[in-house]
Amino acid sequence: MEKWFVAMKKADFNGIAEKYQISPIIARLMRNRDVIGDEAIDFYLNGTVEDLYDGLLMKDMDRAVDILKEKIEEGKKIRVIGDYDIDGVNATYILQQGLAGLGADVDTDIPDRIKDGYGLNQMLIDRALEDDVDTIITCDNGIAAMNEIAYGKENGMTIVVTDHHEVPYLEENGEKKYLLPPADAVVDPHRADCEYPFKGLCGAAVAYKLVEVLYRVSGKSEQEVEHLQESLMENVAIATIGDVMDLVGENRVFVKKGLEFLKTTKNEGLHALMQCTGVDTANLNTYHVGFVIGPCINAGGRLDTAKRALELLNASNRREAVTLAADLKELNDSRKEMTEEGVEEAVRQIESSSWKDDQVLVVYLPECHESIAGIIAGRIKERYYRPTFVLTRGESGVKGSGRSIEAYDMFAEMSRCRELFTKFGGHKLAAGLSLEEEKVEVFRKRINELADLTEEDLQMKVSIDMRLPFPYINEELIHELKILEPFGKGNGKPLFAESKLRVIQPRIFGKNRNVLKCRLEDQQGNQMEAVYFGEVEDCLQQMEKKQIMSFTYYPTVNEYMGKRTIQLTIVNYQ
Structure with missing residues (x-):
């Protein structure tokens, strides 16, 4: 059962509306997203690329830039080592393009998800040594590769880390002792001594900041820097959405601007991928990146090699791009x-x-491909609203991924039974682990013994922005809601609600019978068309049984055969 509650955050909505020429509804929605004070409101509504912070504010950025500038001038061989997910692939591409644009002798390497696992490992460093690489620059990984970086340094390498993950630490007498890797420069906004004002960047955004500073320091013209923005900001946007970063602060600007560039992208690979997946580029938004383009880019690293996705971004002609895009789409379909x-x-x-x-579900699927355990865990978590681990049989022992609910700190709970794992890591809402097969049952039992979730913790909470009676819903309001875009984590699509609605003529249609349509009527007799895309059979049963129900929804304009009608997309019902 879901628990619905209306956000009741207070502010002078009429005053804000007047000052910024917006409706009080928009003012309330911004307050619900914790956009408070003139500076924040102005940045939220009008922030541009010019308002982004200077990358040099990041600790060690100056050092990283000096090292790379010198290595480029000396013609030394530089290797970018990324990660196999959407953030890592785009970060790798950004560094590769940026450095090549400055005349660097640069190539790339990305670990194999199954053979190498996440991040920098000794094999990757040995490979670089064999290829006479002088300098390694990491992206979207490296902050936790203490021993691997020490090994590279012992072998005479220069190593620059760019990352956005939390810095590992040990706790001594209640004090956190942070463990920075012994690299020549470590650029990560999560460093305790980094004063960069915005901590929520993805790996690709950190890489982009580095390239931008490098361009300016190398004396590139403003025009060349603008060209860099045009060609690489779309990659920052794709990575920010795909890595599910909060769409607040700088991330909103990156995504807003990046999506604009993506609509008319010059990148052959991305253009081919959008065409082959049928993305409507004119109306491109975060949904298309998160659920259509993104999964295709990720599919390479999941089922084959992430180098496929990097090849797509690097495709130099239309023919190559179309072939690679079709391959990735096929991988994602399987x-x-x-x-x-x-x-x-x-x-x-x-x-x-x-x-x-x-209270905690532990599912063992020995035959399941280990790279999709996390996706399955997420789906099961949503279905049962319980913290969920999905375990699979790996090459040595059992590997798994977990996805959690708001009330359960997954990483902290796993730390309480760390002796069961050969390896584990993660954060509050997601984690990865390895353990021996005979310990699967022990783990299920132990993790449940440790859990102390209440009935309320296990209730899905639905946060409603406001009650929105039907007479308020018009095309003008729907158009104005676009001001709040891009939507995503940390800046969710507004959710409105109304109760005591009569359901008229509910019916299921669509070639897969996966869409429910009906009309909803309020107590004053106002009617609205509505559509629902969830578990349609369950919904239809409830509607036929109850007839008077409460709904949460988001209003949209439906265009069909040149006719425009206002339609509510139902999200939840009670």
């Missing part, structure tokens, strides 16, 4: 199929087992 099978098997296991009522 990833989707495998995910559906995995979810079905997980549900079957849960429903037919004694641990159906466990």
